[in-house]
Amino acid sequence: MLSVGLERYRQINLGNAVAKFQIAKRIGLDFDSEKTSDLDHLLKIHTEAKKEFKEIKEALDSDSVDKEKFMERSAKFSFLDLKIKILEKMLESCHFCERRCEVNRYSEIGFCKCSDKSYFSSEFLHMGEEPELIPSHTIFFNRCTFRCVFCQNYDIVYTDDYPVNEADVARIVDLRYRQGSRNVNFVGGNPDQHAHTILKILMNVESNVPVVWNSNMYHSSELAEIIEDVVDVWLGDFKYGDDKCALKYSKVKNYWEIITRNFKRAEKNGELLIRHLVMPGHIECCTEKIVAWVARNLNNPRFNLMFQYYPTYKAYDYPEIARRLRGDEMREAMKIAKKYDFDLVR
Template sequence: MSEGSGSFRPERRGEKVSLGHYLAVVGGKQLPFWWRSKFLAVPDDFSLLPTEQLWQTHDELTKSLHTKRSGNEPTQQAGKSSLLDSKVELTRRIYRSCTLCPLMCRTDRLNGETGRCGLKADARVFREGLLVSEEPFIVPTYELFLTGCNMRCKFCQAWEGVVRTDLGFKLTGSKLASTVERKSKRGALNIHFVGGEPTVNLLAVLVSLKSLKVPLPIVWNTNLFVTDEAMKLLDGVVDLFVADFKFGNDECAWEIGGVESYVATVQSNLLKASRIASLVIRHLVMPGHIECCLVPVVSWVAQTLPKVTFHLMLNYVPDWRAWSDKALSQRLSESERQMAKAIVKSTGLKRVLISE
C-alpha cells in the first residue's frame, strides 16, 4: 500500500503506454476484466472437477480474455457458472492448505487455522473511503483497507490493521455492492483494494465481486510477494496493479520486511503483472537505503520494464517498529531526496511520478 500521501508531479507524459487497459476501462471503451469473467461460462459441474483439470479450464478461459476483444455485451446470461466462479472454487481449495504467498504456511484457513497473515477465511475492512491522495489517474478512488499481511515491514503505517485482523467490518458481497454503487455516483473511478496485503484476502474479495452490479475497474494495491497460483487467480480480475517494489536486495527484505527470497519473487511477479493488466510500480525511498535498495530497484525497472509508470515516493514517515532502527527512525534528508531524483533521472525512465 501507499506508505504516505503527497502531491504528484508527472515527470513525463505518455502513461497510456503502460496504463492502456485501465484507462480504456475508465473511459468506457472496455469492460473490466473481473466483469467479463462473470460472463465466461464454465461447465455446470466445474466444482466436481479434479483440481488439475479445473486449473486447465480456468487457464484456457483466462487466456481468452486477452485474445478476444472486449465487447459491450456479456457472452452469456448472468447466473450461470462462470470463470469468476472457478476462481472462487480454486481459491477455496487453496485455503484448505494455504499457498497464496511464498511463506507456504499450508494452514487450513477454512477450518479456522491462521498463518503469518493472521487470517482465516473471512476478510475485514479496517478503513475505507473515497480518497484523492493517490496517483492522479486513479483518483477519486474507492479504497478498502483489508486487515492482515504476509510481510512485517518495520515502517508500516497500516500496522494496526496488519497485526489486529479483527478490526473493522466483515467484507460481504451485499455490503460491497451497496457501497460501490454509492461511491460510483459520487465519482469513484475504481474499486481499490489495499492492505496490509489484499492477496491474502483473495477468497472473500472474489466472492464479493460476484454481487457487484457496477463495472468499475479493480485496482490491486499489493506487495506482490505472492505465488504463481495467486497471480493466475488475479489474472482476469485485476485491471491495474499498483505494486510496491520495496527492497533492492534480500538482506534488506529480511531485515526490514521479514521475508526471504524477496527480489526474485517480486521481479517475476512484476513481469507477470505487466502482461496481464496495467501496472504502476512504486518505490518508497527509505533513509539510508539509497544504494542498497533504490539503485537496484530503479535499474531493474529501467532495463526490464522501461515503459511502465514508475512512482518515486519521497514521503517516508517512520512508524511502528521503525523507531528501533537508527536509519529508519529518521525522515529522508534533503540530500537523499535530491540524490534519489537524480538517480531516477539518470536511468532514462520515461514515465515517472514523484511524491514528496
Template sequence: MYVRPDAVEALNNEVFRKALQWYYAVLLDNLPAKFIIAKTVECPEKPDKLELEGLWSLHRELSKQFDSLWREVRSENITYDDFIKRYRVAEPNFLDLKISIARNMLRQCRFCEWRCGVDRLSGKRGACRLDARAYVHSWFLHLGEEAPLVPSGTIFYGSCNFRCVYCQNWDISQVHPYSGAVVDARSLALIQRELREEGARNINHVGGDPTPNTHLILESMKYLDVNIAQLWNSNFYMSEECMELLIHVIDIWLPDFKYGNNECAKRLSGI
C-alpha cells in the same frame, strides 16, 4: 468534492492515457472491466464437482477463451453498454471457477509465497494471521494516490503477510487487524457499488494487504453489477497460483517494489 487539480488534468493527459489505455477505457465506460468479461465465459462443468487438479485444468482451458474474448473487446472497442447487451452472464462461468479454486486453496493456503499450507477454512492461521474471514477497517474516496487514480475507491483490509517496520498502516496491519468489520462477499460488493456511485475512478484493494483476502474479493465480483476498474495495491508477495486467479479480473496493478536484496527484506519486513 474537492479533487486535486493534477487528478482532474490526468483525465486528458495523453501520456497517461497512452500508458494506461485499458484502465482509461474502463474508467470512461468505453470498455467493460475484466471481471465483467470473465462472467460471460461459460464454464462447461460445475466447479464444485471437481477436485483441485481438475479445477486448474479447466482454468487453463477457460483462460484461453477469456483471452480471445478480451482481445475481441479491445480490437472492436465494444463499450460497456454494448457488451452487456451482446453477452449474457453465464452460469456457471469463469469467475465462478476462480472462486471455487480460491476456496479450495484455503484448505492448504498458498495465496502468498509463505505457502503456509494451513487450513484457513477450519479457523487456522498462518503468516497473515487470518482465517477465512476478511476484516475491512474503512473505505472512502482516497485523494492521495497517483493522479490518474484519484478519487480512488479505497478499501482497507486488516492484517498483512509482511512485518514492515515502516508500515504507514501499522495499526490495522499489525496491532489491531481484527478490529475492522467482518464482511462477506455481498456486503463487499455493496461497498464497491457505493464507492462507484460516490465518484470513484476505481476500486483500490489495499491494507494491510489484499492478497490473504483473494477468495472473498473474487467472490464479491460475482455480485458486483457496476462497471469499475479493479486495482490491486499490494506488496505483491502473492504466489503464482494466486496471480493466475487475479490476472483475468484486475484492470490495473499498483505493486510495491520494496527491496533490492534479501538482507534488507528480512531485516525490515521479516521475509
C-alpha cells in the same frame, strides 16, 4: 519518454472498455461445480477457460464484439465462479503468498493470521492516491504477509475490524462508483490473502469499474494465475533492492527473485504502476538497484518515487532508519530516476 501504461484503464473510465472481472463473470462454462472439487482438475479447466477469456477480451478491446450486447450476457457458472472455487480450495493448504504456510485456513491460521474469513478496516473515496487514480475507492483489508518494522498502517495489520459481507461491500462499491470513484482499490494491510473474498465481492458488483490491486507483490505464481484476469491495474510496492534489507525490515525471504518475477508477469497481464518508498540510508542498495532493474526489464511503467517515509511503529529500534530523509537523499533519488528517463508520477 512517455508512459505506455494505464491506457486500457483510462478507456474503462471513459466507458470504451470492459473491466476484466465483468468479462470473467459473463463467460459461461459447461461444468458441474457440485461434482468436481479436485484442485488439479479445476486448474485444468481454468487453463482452457483462460484461452476463451483472452480471446473475448481482445475482441472487446478491438470492437469486434459489441460491448453493450456482451454486458447483457449472464452465466449460470462463470469463469469468475471457477476462480472463486479454486481459491476456496487453495485455502485448504494455503499458498496465496510465497511464505507458503500451507495451513488449512478453514481451521488454522498461518503467518498472515488470516482464517478463511476476511475483515476490513475502512473504505472511502481517497484523494491522496496517484493523479490518474483519484478519486479512488479504497477498501483497507486487515492483516498482511509482511512484518515491516516501519509500517504506517500497523493498526490495520494486527487487528480484525469489520467482517466482510461480500454482497454488502459490493453495494458500497457500486455506490462509490455513482459518487465518482474511478476505480475500486483493494489495499490493506495487503489484499493477496483476501483474494477469495475480493472475487466474491466482484461477483456482486454491477458497475463497470476498474480493479486496482494495491499489493506488496509477494504473491505466489498460483495466485497470480487466478487473479490476473480480474486485475486491471497492479499498484505494486517495490520496497527493496537487497534481500538482506527485506529480511531485516519486513521479515521476508527471497524478496528480489519473487518481486521481480511478479512485476514481469503483472506487466504482461495488466497495467502497472510501481511505488517505491525511498528509505534513509538505502539509496544505493535499494533505490538505485530498483530503478535500474525497472528501466532494463519493464516497458517504462508509471513510477512513483515516494519521499513520505517517517519512522513509526518499531522503526526506532533500528537507528539507521529512525529518521526522515535528508534533502541530499531526495535529490540523489531524483537524479537516479532522471538518469533512466523515468515517467515519474507528479
